[in-house]
Amino acid sequence: xxxxxxxxxxxxxxxxxxxxxxxxxxxxxxxxxxxxxxxxxxxxxxxxxxxxxxxxxxxxxxxxxxxxxxxxxxxxxxxxxxxxxxxxxxxxxxxxxxxxxxxxxxxxxxxxxxxxxxxxxxxxxxxxxxxxxxxxxxxxxxxxxxxxxxxxxxxxxxxxxxxxxxxxxxxxxxxxxxxxxxxxxxxxxxxxxxxxxxxxxxxxxxxxxxxxxxxxxxxxxxxxxxxxxxxxxxxxxxxxxxxxxxxxxxxxxxxxxxxxxxxxxxxxxxxxxxxxxxxxxxxxxxxxxxxxxxxxxxxxxxxxxxxxxxxxxxxxxxxxxxxxxxxxxxxxxxxxxxxxxxxxxxxxxxxx
Amino acid sequence: xxxxxxxxxxxxxxxxxxxxxxxxxxxxxxxxxxxxxxxxxxxxxxxxxxxxxxxxxxxxxxxxxxxxxxxxxxxxxxxxxxxxxxxxxxxxxxxxxxxxxxxxxxxxxxxxxxxxxxxxxxxxxxxxxxxxxxxxxxxxxxxxxxxxxxxxxxxxxxxxxxxxxxxxxxxxxxxxxxxxxxxxxxxxxxxxxxxxxxxxxxxxxxxxxxxxxxxxxxxxxxxxxxxxxxxxxxxxxxxxxxxxxxxxxxxxxxxxxxxxxxxxxxxxxxxxxxxxxxxxxxxxxxxxxxxxxxxxxxxxxxxxxxxxxxxxxxxxxxxxxxxxxxxxxxxxxxxxxxxxxxxxxxxxxxxxxxxxxxxxxxxxxxxxxxxxxxxxxxxxxxxxxxxxx
Numbered sequence: 020x021x022x023x024x025x026x027x028x029x030x031x032x033x034x035x036x037x038x039x040x041x042x043x044x045x046x047x048x049x050x051x052x053x054x055x056x057x058x059x060x061x062x063x064x065x066x067x068x069x070x071x072x073x074x075x076x077x078x079x080x081x082x083x084x085x086x087x088x089x090x091x092x093x094x095x096x097x098x099x100x101x102x103x104x105x106x107x108x109x110x111x112x113x114x115x116x117x118x119x120x121x122x123x124x125x126x127x128x129x130x131x132x133x134x135x136x137x138x139x140x141x142x143x144x145x146x147x148x149x150x151x152x153x154x155x156x157x158x159x160x161x162x163x164x165x166x167x168x169x170x171x172x173x174x175x176x177x178x179x180x181x182x183x184x185x186x187x188x189x190x191x192x193x194x195x196x197x198x199x200x201x202x203x204x205x206x207x208x209x210x211x212x213x214x215x216x217x218x219x220x221x222x223x224x225x226x227x228x229x230x231x232x233x234x235x236x237x238x239x240x241x242x243x244x245x246x247x248x249x250x251x252x253x254x255x256x257x258x259x260x261x262x263x264x265x266x267x268x269x270x271x272x273x274x275x276x277x278x279x280x281x282x283x284x285x286x287x288x289x290x291x292x293x294x295x296x297x298x299x300x301x302x303x304x305x306x307x308x309x310x311x312x313x314x315x316x317x318x319x320x321x322x323x324x325x326x327x328x329x330x331x332x333x334x335x336x337x338x339x340x341x342x343x344x345x346x347x348x349x350x351x352x353x354x355x356x357x358x359x360x361x362x363x364x365x366x367x368x369x370x371x
Numbered sequence: 372x373x374x375x376x377x378x379x380x381x382x383x384x385x386x387x388x389x390x391x392x393x394x395x396x397x398x399x400x401x402x403x404x405x406x407x408x409x410x411x412x413x414x415x416x417x418x419x420x421x422x423x424x425x426x427x428x429x430x431x432x433x434x435x436x437x438x439x440x441x442x443x444x445x446x447x448x449x450x451x452x453x454x455x456x457x458x459x460x461x462x463x464x465x466x467x468x469x470x471x472x473x474x475x476x477x478x479x480x481x482x483x484x485x486x487x488x489x490x491x492x493x494x495x496x497x498x499x500x501x502x503x504x505x506x507x508x509x510x511x512x513x514x515x516x517x518x519x520x521x522x523x524x525x526x527x528x529x530x531x532x533x534x535x536x537x538x539x540x541x542x543x544x545x546x547x548x549x550x551x552x553x554x555x556x557x558x559x560x561x562x563x564x565x566x567x568x569x570x571x572x573x574x575x576x577x578x579x580x581x582x583x584x585x586x587x588x589x590x591x592x593x594x595x596x597x598x599x600x601x602x603x604x605x606x607x608x609x610x611x612x613x614x615x616x617x618x619x620x621x622x623x624x625x626x627x628x629x630x631x632x633x634x635x636x637x638x639x640x641x642x643x644x645x646x647x648x649x650x651x652x653x654x655x656x657x658x659x660x661x662x663x664x665x666x667x668x669x670x671x672x673x674x675x676x677x678x679x680x681x682x683x684x685x686x687x688x689x690x691x692x693x694x695x696x697x698x699x700x701x702x703x704x705x706x707x708x709x710x711x712x713x714x715x716x717x718x719x720x721x722x723x724x725x726x727x728x729x730x731x732x733x734x735x736x737x738x739x740x741x742x743x744x745x746x747x748x749x750x751x752x753x754x755x756x757x758x759x760x
Contacts, residue, residue: 020376020441022666022673088372239755254758256744259751263690266750270687274666275659281374296659352655355633356640364626365374365665366448 022274024092031070032092036099038069043100045326052185058104058155067136071097071106075114080130082114087218091225091280098229101329103186103336105139105152107222112215113140116160116167119211120202125169129158144216146342149189153177160202160215161194167208168200184332214286217294219341221283224276224294224301230333231269231301234308235262237327238315252315261311268307272300278365292354295347302344305334374669376445383438384445390422391453399715403459404578409493409535412459416490426464426488433472433480434488440672447621462532463487463494467540470610474557474598482594483559495562497527497541497584498607504529505745507542508552508604512586514543516593516600521545523560523589531739533582534571537562540610542603549601557603559595560586575731611741612685622665625692628699629654629661635706635723646706653702660695667691683753686746693736693743700730 024032042065051057066072074090076082083089090111097106105113114133117125117140132138141156153159154177159170175194182189194200203211239262242253252258279297282290309331313320320327338344376384400415401408419425420434428443429435438446458464468487471479486492503509512525527533527541539560546554562569566589571579598606632654639646667688671681703726704711715724737743751757 020380020669020673021373021676022670023677024372235755239757242757251758253751254760256748256760259755259757259760260744260747262755262757263747263750266754267687267690270684271660271663271667271691274670275663277372277670278374278666281372296662299659300663348652348655348659351659352651355658356636356651356654364629365662366376366444366622366626366669 028089028092031089032096035069035071035093036096039096039100039102043102045329048101048186048329056155057186057188058152063104063139064136066106067134072110072136073134074110076130076134077118080126080134082130082134086284087221087280088284091221091277094222094225095229098226098333099233101186101230101233101333103184103333105141105155107219107226108142108151109133109140111222112142112218113160115218116142116211116215119214120167120169122202125202132157142215142219143192144212144219144341146216146346147340148191149180150192151187151189151340153190153192154179154188159192161192162212163196165205165208166196166201167203167211168196169202170194170200174200182336184336186329186332187336213291216341217283217290220294220298220347221276221279223337223341224279224297227301227305227334227337228269228273228276230330230337231265231305231308234305234312234330234334235265235269238262238312242315258315261315265304265308265311268304272304275300292351295350298342298347299344299351302338306338309334380441380445383442384449387424387446387449388452390424391449391455394418394422395453395455400456402578403457404534404574404580406535409459412456413490413493415456416458416460420489425490426468429468429488433484440675444621444668444672448623451621451623451627459532460487460490460493462496463492466496466610467494470606471597473609474606478594479597492537493532493535495530495533495536495539495582497530497539497560499529500526501528505742510542510544510555512543513547514545514556514558514591515547516545519593520590521558521593521595523558523586523591525586527584527586529581530584531581533569533584534579539584540597542607546601552604554601555603556600557597557606558591559597560589560591564589564591576728612681622661622668625661625664625695625699629658632657632699632702632706635703639706650702650705653698653705657695657699657702664692664695683749686749687754689740690743690746696733696736700726700733704730
């Protein structure tokens, strides 16, 4: 039993952190908002240089062959800079789903491209009516009844659904399931769908940690600078206690998310419940951080010009993606309250 | 990151479980805040110690088991699982013990630790005074050096376990010219010394869990000074860190309560009652928070095993567990309805009595060991870096 990251994992995290802080600035985010796709193939391929999209791609396809325990810290960093775009759908969900389909042909065709930063994947799931980043995806992995289909973008018709968050690009997708697109069916497809949901929710939870951390950091900075009554507002207990409360939540959401990463990597029997706890905790933490951050920033935070709302909107879009916090809490409730079997707790084993 | 237990850890768990299953008293002991209960709990400590289970994380040379912190967590899980008695000498073994190991001389370690391990000497903690509560640096009790003795005067209050304890540890002003946190010393005072008057204070539950201690020209040998003279504040901060941190609140305690909440919920649904959906959510949240607390503790312990230290994060911990404890009891009371008020001995309690008593105890959590308001200030200033008030 050791609950910590390795030196290598932390080093990779630091590398990605440095890259993102330099490359994915609020100015850049605002510039993306003004473009038609909101995405940049150049940025995507530069992300591949620090290894992100191909982290879970097996080494035989030129990927890094790592697992969710390595990925979770990197996703947290993407949340910290407010990165939207197909990083969850490609790196966290699409790659393992493609691998799980077990088709050598699909692997050869797409996974090398993902590792090289040339291919974007979009993934649909019954939990959400829309597909994120379908407009820039080369391949869409979509559910249809008890089947999964691998659909090329040109065979799908997309309708943009403008979101409150200009960073988020979501689409209704219409397409025709045909024999050529069928990639999995029956139990196999169901299991792959379930795993995709858990991976997507884990990805959101990890990003939400980063979002919350950034919101706290920028709010602390502001509260140290902004003076009223002749002193920094951060010296007032009313402000201190709001921020301290967010920090408490954050401290107790983080290990839950990391444990979920472990459960997904190991495909543990409690995977679904562990992921749902993570999504619920991280989502609430990020949303609370957003509210507190706005309150502390006051009227200034209420302006379009202040960058604060970039992260506030991320907190809300991530809450909505891959099952809301409430959806995931209900899943935990069902598991612990409606089942005859005693639910597992970490470490502690049930009285017999 | 490997969140599975090793075969050695599993073997340790098995060993702890089988000893506890065979030895934990079948009937709960009387409350440790009564004269009889205190002695019964002391006897239980003797028994634990004789079998080598009293001081699981302590080094072997001081009478401990020399287990690592992961094993200590496992032991605590099994301890709660077995429904074993509360630890009457908690102030000693979890707070003063580690402080003596860090700051004590070889003579002090030899003098105090074995008798602490056997609970031959049970300790009370003497921080608060009538005018020094949250503002602990306002301490007024004095210890004046006279040759080879300190002459101690003043009043300590809310001394946990003070009513029946044998010794008291606390802070006293040794430099009369000093102010605030300078000029204080950490001194160990025997409660049977001449000039000591202990006045038990009945708590909300009617029992004397804490006491006032009046010190009137009490002569204490200088060997009872822990750490350097006038540098007691930093010693006390180390002790307070142990208290707020993992040494006091084992995660198993909350997981155990979460399990009870699940059982109460299922029972209410099983009776065919209409159960407020809010309670379904409250039970779920309690469960998730107990898991979060456990995971955080394992993460902290892993960090400590790598050579890390507990600093101001102890304040995050204290807020989380104390508020969780309150919420859990509120949820239980809501599920129990009228039965919530029953004491365990009430004929109608049927094994679910005592929750309101537990709630009262839980309500002390946000107050003791530094109020949660003080902890929020610590988090804001020392973790987040906000300016001092």
